[in-house]
Structures are given as C-alpha cells and as structure tokens.
Amino acid sequence: MGACHAVSVSLTINGTRHDIASDLDTPLVYVLRDELKLKGTKFGCGLEQCGACAVMVEGKAVLSCVTPVEVFDGKEITTIEGIAETEIGQRVQRAFVEETAAQCGYCTPGLVVAAVALLENTPTPDSETTKRALTPHLCRCGSHPRVLKAIKRATTT
Amino acid sequence: MSFEAYPLVSDWLNAHDDRLLIHTGKVDIGQRISTALIRIVQEELSLPPSRLDIAPVRTGHAPDEGITSGSNSIEQSGRAVAAAAATVRATILDLAVSRHGGAAADWKIDDGFVHRPGTNLRLDLIDLIRDLPPDLPIDPGRPRHVPEQAPLPAMRGIDDMVQGSFTFVHDLDLPSMWHARRISPPHAKATLRDIDQTKIENIEAKGLQIIRDGSFVAVAGAGEWDVVKAATSLGLACTWDQGGGLPETDISAQLAPENAERFRVVDGTPQNGSVPAPLDAPDMSARFERPYQIHGALAPSAALAEWTGDTLLLRSHSQGIYPLRAAIADSLGLTTSQVEITHVPGSGCYGHNGADDAAFEAALIAMARPNTPILLKWSREDEHVWEPFAPAMAVQVDAKLADGRIIAFSAEAYSDTHRGRPRPGPNRAGPAKLLANRFRAIAMDAYVSPPNMGTHAGMHRNLDPAYAFPDKRLVKNLVRGLPHRTSAMRCLGAVANVFAIESSMDEIARQADADPIAFRQAHLDDPRACAVLHELDRRIQARGQLRDGIGRGIAYAQYKNVMTRVGVAVEVAVTDTAEVRLDHAIIVADAGRVIDPLGLTAQLEGGFMQAASWALCEEVRWDRDGIMSRDWDSYPVIRFDNVPVIDVVLLNTSDQPSVGAGEASPGPTVAAIANAIYDCIGLRLRRMPFTADALTQAALEI
Ligand code: FES
Ligand code: FES
Numbered sequence: 001m002g003a004c005h006a007v008s009v010s011l012t013i014n015g016t017r018h019d020i021a022s023d024l025d026t027p028l029v030y031v032l033r034d035e036l037k038l039k040g041t042k043f044g045c046g047l048e049q050c051g052a053c054a055v056m057v058e059g060k061a062v063l064s065c066v067t068p069v070e071v072f073d074g075k076e077i078t079t080i081e082g083i084a085e086t087e088i089g090q091r092v093q094r095a096f097v098e099e100t101a102a103q104c105g106y107c108t109p110g111l112v113v114a115a116v117a118l119l120e121n122t123p124t125p126d127s128e129t130t131k132r133a134l135t136p137h138l139c140r141c142g143s144h145p146r147v148l149k150a151i152k153r154a155t156t157t
Numbered sequence: 158m159s160f161e162a163y164p165l166v167s168d169w170l171n172a173h174d175d176r177l178l179i180h181t182g183k184v185d186i187g188q189r190i191s192t193a194l195i196r197i198v199q200e201e202l203s204l205p206p207s208r209l210d211i212a213p214v215r216t217g218h219a220p221d222e223g224i225t226s227g228s229n230s231i232e233q234s235g236r237a238v239a240a241a242a243a244t245v246r247a248t249i250l251d252l253a254v255s256r257h258g259g260a261a262a263d264w265k266i267d268d269g270f271v272h273r274p275g276t277n278l279r280l281d282l283i284d285l286i287r288d289l290p291p292d293l294p295i296d297p298g299r300p301r302h303v304p305e306q307a308p309l310p311a312m313r314g315i316d317d318m319v320q321g322s323f324t325f326v327h328d329l330d331l332p333s334m335w336h337a338r339r340i341s342p343p344h345a346k347a348t349l350r351d352i353d354q355t356k357i358e359n360i361e362a363k364g365l366q367i368i369r370d371g372s373f374v375a376v377a378g379a380g381e382w383d384v385v386k387a388a389t390s391l392g393l394a395c396t397w398d399q400g401g402g403l404p405e406t407d408i409s410a411q412l413a414p415e416n417a418e419r420f421r422v423v424d425g426t427p428q429n430g431s432v433p434a435p436l437d438a439p440d441m442s443a444r445f446e447r448p449y450q451i452h453g454a455l456a457p458s459a460a461l462a463e464w465t466g467d468t469l470l471l472r473s474h475s476q477g478i479y480p481l482r483a484a485i486a487d488s489l490g491l492t493t494s495q496v497e498i499t500h501v502p503g504s505g506c507y508g509h510n511g512a513d514d515a516a517f518e519a520a521l522i523a524m525a526r527p528n529t530p531i532l533l534k535w536s537r538e539d540e541h542v543w544e545p546f547a548p549a550m551a552v553q554v555d556a557k558l559a560d561g562r563i564i565a566f567s568a569e570a571y572s573d574t575h576r577g578r579p580r581p582g583p584n585r586a587g588p589a590k591l592l593a594n595r596f597r598a599i600a601m602d603a604y605v606s607p608p609n610m611g612t613h614a615g616m617h618r619n620l621d622p623a624y625a626f627p628d629k630r631l632v633k634n635l636v637r638g639l640p641h642r643t644s645a646m647r648c649l650g651a652v653a654n655v656f657a658i659e660s661s662m663d664e665i666a667r668q669a670d671a672d673p674i675a676f677r678q679a680h681l682d683d684p685r686a687c688a689v690l691h692e693l694d695r696r697i698q699a700r701g702q703l704r705d706g707i708g709r710g711i712a713y714a715q716y717k718n719v720m721t722r723v724g725v726a727v728e729v730a731v732t733d734t735a736e737v738r739l740d741h742a743i744i745v746a747d748a749g750r751v752i753d754p755l756g757l758t759a760q761l762e763g764g765f766m767q768a769a770s771w772a773l774c775e776e777v778r779w780d781r782d783g784i785m786s787r788d789w790d791s792y793p794v795i796r797f798d799n800v801p802v803i804d805v806v807l808l809n810t811s812d813q814p815s816v817g818a819g820e821a822s823p824g825p826t827v828a829a830i831a832n833a834i835y836d837c838i839g840l841r842l843r844r845m846p847f848t849a850d851a852l853t854q855a856a857l858e859i
Contacts, residue, residue: 023382030382039328040321044455045537049789052455080321093319097311100755103189103763105318106455106504112319134797138789140455141505142766144800146759 009073013038014082020069028064028072029053032079040080040109044138051137054110055079061117063136080109088154089116095154096147103141111137115151124155160237163220164294166248169241170198171212172287177204178212182222183234184476184500185211189756190225191313194238196752199310201242201302204269204282206310214500216482216493224477224578235752235815243299249285312756326474326501327459329532334461337368337377337522337533338388341543342596344783345642346400348372349596356394360387367391368525371598375522377531388536402781404640409446412551412571417634418608425613425621425718427633436567436630439555441665445657446844449546449777451786452646453794456504457540458511462519463530469496469523473516474503477578481513484579484587485520488594507767508646509578511535511544514592517579521593541792542784543592546777547646548573549639550616552657561669563680567630568658570650572616573637574606577644592642603642608635613717616650619824622658623715624680640779647764648820651716652771655824656831656845659712663832664841673711673832685747685810686715686722692806693724693745700741706730707740708837712828714821721748721821723761725829727801731838735849735856737773737830739801744822746805749813758805761822765803768823770795772830774846 009020013036022031027046032038032055044052046065053065056078083089092115095101102108111134118125118133125133130151139147159182163169171178179198185191191211199206212219222233250261253271257278264273272279317323342349349372357367365378365387376391378384420427461472469491475481478498486496503512519533535543550572557565579590588594589604609615617633666676674694678687690713703709707728715722728741744761751757774793778785786792831842840855 026382030385033328034381037330038321039324039330042325042456043327043534044457045789047537047788047790049537050455084320096319097315100312100315100759102312102315102318103759104455104502104505105314105323106325108318108323109321112321131797131800137797138455138794140453140507140767140794142763143759144766144797145762145803148797148800 009070011069011072012076014078014085022069024070025068027066028055028069031069032064038079038081042106042109044106051110051114052107054113054137056083056113056117059117059120061114080113083112083116086116088119092116092119092151092154095150099146099150099153101143101146101150103143107137107139107143111139111147115154118151119154159220159222159233160240160295160297163237165291166241166244166289166293166295167291168220169238169295170245170286172283175283176208176210177202177283177286178210179238180212180219181234181238182214182220182479183225184214184478185313185502189312189753189759190234192310192756193235193753195310195313197235197239198242201239201246202282203266208269208283211313214478216478216496216498221479224480224580237295239301240295240297240299243301244293244296245286245289246302247296247299248289248293249282252285252288253280324501325456326461326472326503327456327534329461329472329501331461331530334530334532335377335379335526336381336384337375337519337531338384338536339518339533339539340374340376340388340392340395341539342372343397343399344403345595346403347397348400349374350396350398352391353394356390360391363387366526368522370521371600372596373518373521373593375518375533377522377526403779403783405781406640408448408549408639409551411639412549412634412636414634417571417636420608420633422617422620422631422633425617427608427610427617432632433630436555436557436565438557439567440558441554441556441661441668443554443661443664443843445552445554445653445660447550447653447656448845449549449641449643450646450771450775451541451546451777451792452507452510452544453792454504454506454510454540457535457537458515458544459503459532459534460512460516460519461530461532462516462523464520464523464527466527467495469520471496471498471516471520472501473498473512474501474506475512475516476506476509477580480578480580480587481516483581484513484591485517487581487585488517488588488591489520489524508547509545509644511540513579514543517591518593538787541787545577545642545644548575548616548643550650550653552653554657554661556661556665558665558669561671563624563626563665565628565630566622566624566626568620568622568654569632569634570616570620570654571634571636572650572653573639573643574609574635575615575643575645575649576606576609577642605637613719614649618649618717619651619654619714621718623683623686623713623718624677625682626680641777647767648823651714651820651824652768652827655712655714656827659714659825659828660831660841660843663710663828663835677713686713688808689713689722689724689745689747692808693726693743696743696745696804696806697726703728706837708833708835710829710832710834710836712825712832714824716821716824720816721746721818723821723825725765725822725825727826727829727833729830729833729837731834731852735852737834737847737852739769739799739830742801742803744803744805745808746818746821747808747810748818748821749815750811751807751809752815754807757807757818760819761805762803764820764822765826766795766800768826769799769830771823772827772845772847773799774848776846
C-alpha cells in the first residue's frame with residue numbers, strides 16, 4: 001500500500017456495511033474470520049479445491065479463500081451467519097438438522113451456503129443438478145447421502 | 158478398563174449449576190459419543206437432554222481413557238457412564254426414602270424430578286445428586302433402567318454446525334493471540350542448511366517472530382494473513398540439504414517375506430515361533446494391494462498453545478490428550494503437571510493425523526514467546542505431506558477347493574507399522590513419534606515400533622476370515638524401513654484384508670459357478686452372519702433385474718471378528734472413459750442393541766463413502782524430491798458427483814450388547830466395489846485405487 005492515501009474497501013455483509021481495514025490483497029476468508037470475527041466460514045485448503053470457505057455473493061456461492069478482498073468492494077455478501085435471514089436459508093438449515101446432514105460439521109457451513117444458492121436459483125433441482133452444484137465441496141466424513149437428502153427435503157417442505 | 162480405574166460415580170457424573178455434567182475421556186470425533194452418552198444418562202435418569210452436558214475433556218479433570226479409536230468409545234465410556242447412572246438412580250431413591258419416607262417403589266423419577274405420586278413431594282433430581290457422597294462407588298451390579306421408548310436426542314452440536322457457530326480449534330480467538338505457520342522441509346530426509354538473513358530481517362522488521370530449532374522453523378505474528386505471506390517468503394529463503402532425497406522404493410516389491418519379521422496368526426493373535434509352510438498347489442492364488450493413503454482431514458491440523466513461564470496450556474483436537482501430554486512434557490523437559498491439554502474439536506480425523514504433531518509444534522512456538530497464546534495452523538500442503546500415512550499393504554491369498562468348497566485357506570498380510578501414535582513407552586517412544594522431534598537441533602531418530610501382538614490389532618485386523626474353513630493359515634509380515642512415516646487410520650489392516658478375502662471369495666464362488674451369497678453362507682457357522690447375508694439377499698431380490706451396463710458385487714465382514722457384522726451390496730457402472738460410477742448400495746448391519754440408530758446409520762454411510770474414496774481415488778505419490786500428493790488436485794478424493802443412493806438396514810438384535818460401527822463398513826465396501834466392477838466388465842482389480850488408469854491397464858493385461 002502506498003503511504004499517500006488509504007484505499008478503502010467496503011463490503012455489505014449480512015446486511016451491514018463494513019469499511020475494511022485489512023490489506024487489499026487479503027483473501028476474503030481472512031477478512032471475515034479475523035477482522036470481522038465471523039468464524040462460521042471455514043478454511044480448508046486456500047486453493048479453491050474444497051468448498052469449506054463458500055459464501056454467497058449476490059445470489060451465487062463463491063469461494064472466499066483466494067480472491068483478494070478488494071475484488072469484492074461494494075458487493076453484498078451473505079455468510080453462514082446471515083443465511084437464516086431468508087426463508088430458503090431457514091428451510092435449508094432446518095432440513096440439515098432434521099436429516100442430521102453433518103458428522104464433524106466442518107464442511108457444513110459451506111454446504112449450507114451452496115444449497116441455499118442452488119435453491120435460490122433453481123427451486124426444485126433434480127438430483128443431478130444438486131450433485132453438480134455440490135461437487136466443488138468435499139466432505140471427508142461421508143455425510144454426502146444425508147446432505148443430498150436434506151436438500152431434497154428443503155425443496156419439498 | 159475405564160471404570161476399574163475410575164470407580165467413583167463422581168468420576169463420571171457431577172452436578173454443576175442446574176445441569177448434570179458427564180465426564181468422559183473419549184472425545185467426540187464425529188462418532189457421536191457425546192450424543193450416545195447423553196442418551197444413556199437420559200434413559201437412566203429421565204433427565205431432559207437440556208439438563209445434561211458433556212464436561213470439557215481436559216487432562217487432570219477427565220478420566221484417562223487413553224486414545225479414542227477403534228469404535229470402542231461406547232464399550233468403554235458408555236459402560237462406565239451407564240453403571241454410574243444406574244448407581245445414581247438407586248441411591249437417589251434411597252435418599253428420597255430416608256428423607257421423606259415411603260418405600261423406593263413409591264417414588265418415581267421423571268423429567269428431572271423425583272416425586273411421590275399422590276403427594277406434593279417433588280424433589281429436583283440434580284439437587285439430590287449434589288447431596289450424594291463424593292466417594293460413592295459405582296455399583297456395577299445395578300441393573301440398568303431402560304425405558305421402552307426414550308426420545309432420541311438430536312445430535313449434539315448440529316444446530317451450531319448448520320449456523321456456523323460450532324467452535325473448532327481453528328476458530329479460537331483469544332485477546333492478544335498470535336497466529337503461526339510452520340515452514341515445511343521439502344521432504345522427510347532434508348535438513349535445514351541456511352536461511353537468507355535479509356529475508357529474516359525483512360520479516361522481523363514487520364513485527365513478526367521467527368522460531369527456529371534445528372530444522373524446525375516457524376513464523377508467528379499478530380495478523381494471520383501477514384503470517385501466511387511471511388511463511389511463504391521464509392520458505393523460499395530456506396536452503397536445505399537433501400539427504401539423498403526420498404527413496405524411490407518399489408513398495409510392492411518391498412512387501413515380501415524376505416524383508417519381514419513374520420508371525421503366524423492364530424485366533425487373531427500373532428504367535429512367536431515358526432510360520433507354517435505355504436499351501437501346496439493352491440486352486441486359487443492372488444495378491445491384493447493398497448497404496449499409502451492419507452487421513453486427509455478437511456481442516457488442516459491446528460492447536461492453540463500458551464506458555465505461562467511455568468505451565469503449558471494447550472488446546473488440541475488430539476484423540477489422546479493424556480498420552481500426548483506425557484509425550485510433550487517429556488520432549489520439553491517438563492513434568493506432566495506442567496502441561497494441561499484440553500480437547501477442542503477439529504474436523505473428522507479418521508485416526509492419527511497431524512493433530513498431535515501440530516499440538517507439539519504450537520508448544521515449541523509458544524515456549525519461544527511466553528504469555529502469548531499461539532494459534533498454529535498447518536496448511537493444506539502440510540497436512541497432505543506431513544500427516545502420518547496409512548501404511549501401504551499387500552495381502553496374498555491362497556485357497557484349496559474340494560467339491561466346490563474351500564478346504565484350506567491362507568492369507569498373508571504385509572505392511573509397515575500402524576502404530577505411530579505418541580504413546581509413552583520404552584526408548585522415549587512418545588517423543589520419538591512427534592514429528593518435530595525429528596527436526597529439532599537435538600534430533601530423535603524415527604521410532605521403530607515393536608510388532609503389535611494384540612488380538613485382531615494392527616495389520617492383522619480381520620486377516621482371519623469369518624468363515625469356518627477346515628484349515629486356515631494366517632501370517633503377519635511386518636516390513637520396516639519403508640520410506641514414509643505411518644500410523645493408525647480407520648480400520649487399520651481390516652481394509653486391505655477384507656478387500657483381499659472378500660475379492661477372493663467372489664473369485665472362488667464364480668469359479669464354482671455358485672451364487673456369491675449362498676457360497677458364503679455355506680462356509681459360515683455364525684447364525685448372525687447368515688442372518689445379515691439373508692437380509693442382504695432379500696433386499697437385492699427386491700431390486701429386481703439389474704439394468705443393462707450395471708454390475709453388482711457383495712461382501713461381508715465382521716469388524717475385528719467380534720464387533721459389527723456388515724454385508725454390503727454395490728451396483729456400479731463403468732463409463733466410456735473407464736470411470737467407475739456408484740449407482741446404488743445396500744448396507745445391512747448387526748451392531749447388537751442400537752442406542753442411536755441415526756448415528757449408527759450415519760457411521761455406516763460415512764464409512765461407505767470414505768471407503769469408496771479409498772477404493773476409487775486415493776493414492777499417495779512421491780519421488781526423490783518429495784511427496785507429490787500435496788492437495789486435493791494431486792490427491793483426488795470422492796466428490797458429490799459420485800454418491801450412490803445408500804439403503805441402510807439395521808438388524809434388530811436388542812438382546813445383544815452394543816458394539817461400535819464406525820469402522821465396520823469400509824472393508825466390505827472396498828471389496829463389494831471391486832466385485833461389482835468384475836461383474837460389470839469382467840476385470841478383476843486387485844490393487845487400490847480402481848481409477849480409470851487402473852481399469853485401462855487391467856484391460857490391456859488380459
Ligand atoms: S478453503 Fe476455499 S475452497 Fe478450500
Ligand atoms: S462432516 Fe466432516 S467433513 Fe463433512
């Protein structure tokens with residue numbers, strides 16, 4: 001950063017505007033977790049390979065572990081902490097609980113975000129569409145079948 | 158063993174505010190032990206789950222139950238907690254009688270209260286528990302009180318997990334905490350020669366601290382992203398002596414009798430003495446292989462450490478806080494009372510991953526900066542490259558037949574040790590098994606584990622087939638000095654052994670033109686095994702004709718020969734590009750009395766998915782310059798695009814004791830997939846993983 005002026009980034013996160021103090025090259029996930037203390041978004045690889053860090057940016061699931069925060073300047077971002085603000089978000093969370101769609105739970109926030117983004121764009125996805133939407137996400141505990149059931153439940157209730 | 162060592166009720170159950178705290182030394186690693194323990198106490202004492210909690214698992218406070226592994230949590234902690242709760246129930250009723258009269262039978266325990274119907278006497282259960290003598294011993298003879306239909310508690314933590322408020326060790330955030338990253342050597346043989354001094358000065362000028370002890374290097378600072386960037390530039394500033402590089406050993410050739418310490422295995426137990434001669438002129442002979450594989454936790458290992466100048470406070474996702482405490486104290490010249498470790502969840506670990514190593518490294522960094530909490534996180538690459546791997550294995554199977562039946566059967570397992578956990582033992586076994594001790598200025602050599610002579614342990618777990626063959630020859634071959642550090646991964650040797658035995662059963666049944674289920678049943682004398690296979694058959698029949706292009710395989714095993722019995726049927730298709738697609742699966746399990754059916758189902762499904770990933774995708778690759786499997790691209794794993802529909806059937810054997818099931822489904826899953834591939838395209842895959850390349854190669858070899 002040059003010393004002559006402070007370039008600032010502001011983000012709207014879960015409906016609240018934040019002026020960001022972190023360096024511009026900081027990947028979004030570190031800004032969320034460290035500066036804003038929103039620890040629900042997880043770090044799994046830092047390589048856009050596992051899906052743990054997914055957040056919603058203007059209706060789409062986006063991985064937050066590589067792209068610098070400056071790229072998100074002015075954007076509306078929903079993290080797992082804000083996902084229950086929509087009816088679909090609540091439905092998906094409820095369905096995950098009802099189907100016990102988690103084991104250790106580390107992949108869960110990313111999967112919930114991905115499921116909400118999917119259902120906002122495709123209200124009744126077929127199973128192939130759902131699987132495709134979740135393929136960027138890993139679960140090492142093998143909760144996949146329950147996650148698929150949960151998303152199905154969220155579309156029918 | 159748990160309650161022999163901790164014989165008091167208060168070792169396991171304690172009133173705290175208006176809740177009853179359950180103490181356990183077992184940590185919840187996604188096997189849902191905390192949910193099961195809550196259910197046990199809830200059933201016994203009719204307390205609502207909202208008034209029950211699990212105490213933090215912390216050294217000096219929790220019972221020392223060793224390591225959480227091997228699906229034994231329920232047998233150990235569960236048995237102790239159940240007996241403690243049954244003792245509480247009886248003693249509470251006596252207390253109510255002595256204080257307020259009547260007979261024990263006049264009092265009822267319900268919804269957290271002890272009351273006497275027909276009166277207004279209503280006593281809070283937890284208040285009464287507070288009044289119990291602190292030295293009240295557990296009476297193991299107390300019959301358990303099991304209500305007909307206790308409501309199922311929800312999985313502990315699930316609400317927080319879906320809301321993002323479940324706290325993992327990675328999420329801890331203390332005032333004035335610093336972040337840390339380690340600088341990995343290029344490979345295990347390398348030693349640090351030098352670090353570019355200008356880079357060091359640049360990093361230190363930013364207020365960061367570099368920690369160095371021999372070839373162990375780390376960087377710490379207040380801002381996490383600054384530390385990540387500094388670690389990258391510090392890594393580039395290091396020059397290393399290569400020490401000859403990693404050996405490019407042909408592991409398959411190394412796993413051979415001439416390199417091995419050999420033991421005959423009888424009734425699941427290795428014996429000293431001579432190994433019987435191989436079968437003469439077997440009718441079937443085949444060798445099966447599993448490569449090195451990683452646990453591959455979704456979250457790289459992490460730990461939080463603080464050195465107060467006198468005490469080391471650690472938070473770790475280790476599966477064994479007491480053994481780890483001993484190993485760390487010994488490594489640092491501290492007494493065990495100077496080290497306190499609290500378990501905080503990590504992501505699922507599936508055995509001994511980087512957790513213990515990260516905890517020790519966090520401690521090393523914290524000792525260099527007293528009074529600052531240090532949160533060390535491994536990178537994705539650290540975890541892939543430096544966690545202890547599941548050892549590569551080979552299993553040689555030979556069989557002799559007469560009249561379509563197996564009359565003699567031989568299985569020989571080959572592998573390096575599965576015991577890399579930092580448990581205390583001779584020759585400072587604990588410290589020697591902590592990774593950083595190999596790199597510190599006073600470096601320790603890699604630990605050479607003695608052979609595991611336990612029953613159904615290590616590589617010989619499930620080497621003994623479930624079948625009543627008239628003649629069995631089982632041999633364990635421990636091969637040491639292989640290139641990689643190895644330790645316990647979910648199921649230990651059972652995966653390769655069941656893969657080998659159940660693929661062989663399939664091959665032999667086909668040669669004999671027999672139905673695979675009937676063929677197995679004809680060799681079984683265990684009625685519960687036959688019942689599992691019978692149910693599997695019924696479910697398969699109900700599916701009707703197989704669609705074109707789909708193949709089906711089955712497999713059966715009883716985990717450790719004494720735990721959950723599992724039959725698996727898998728339907729697969731093979732695409733034009735030789736990819737195996739999982740279409741449908743059936744898992745039939747007999748786990749005795751079922752305490753938490755949903756949890757059991759999740760464990761069986763989870764085991765299936767992980768095993769499918771081992772079977773189809775996973776293999777560690779390396780060359781002289783280091784491990785080449787460094788992330789999820791270079792070490793691919795199963796993803797959502799290959800998830801079959803899985804039907805899980807739990808047989809109801811409520812009169813039988815509960816046994817763990819977390820490790821019961823993987824072995825049969827791998828074998829069932831191999832058998833299904835054969836059924837589909839006529840290729841017998843004898844080496845994991847069954848990738849498109851492996852299928853293509855097998856087709857060329859026909
Ligand atoms: S942490 Fe972003 S994809 Fe893995
Ligand atoms: S539940 Fe553990 S990684 Fe998905």
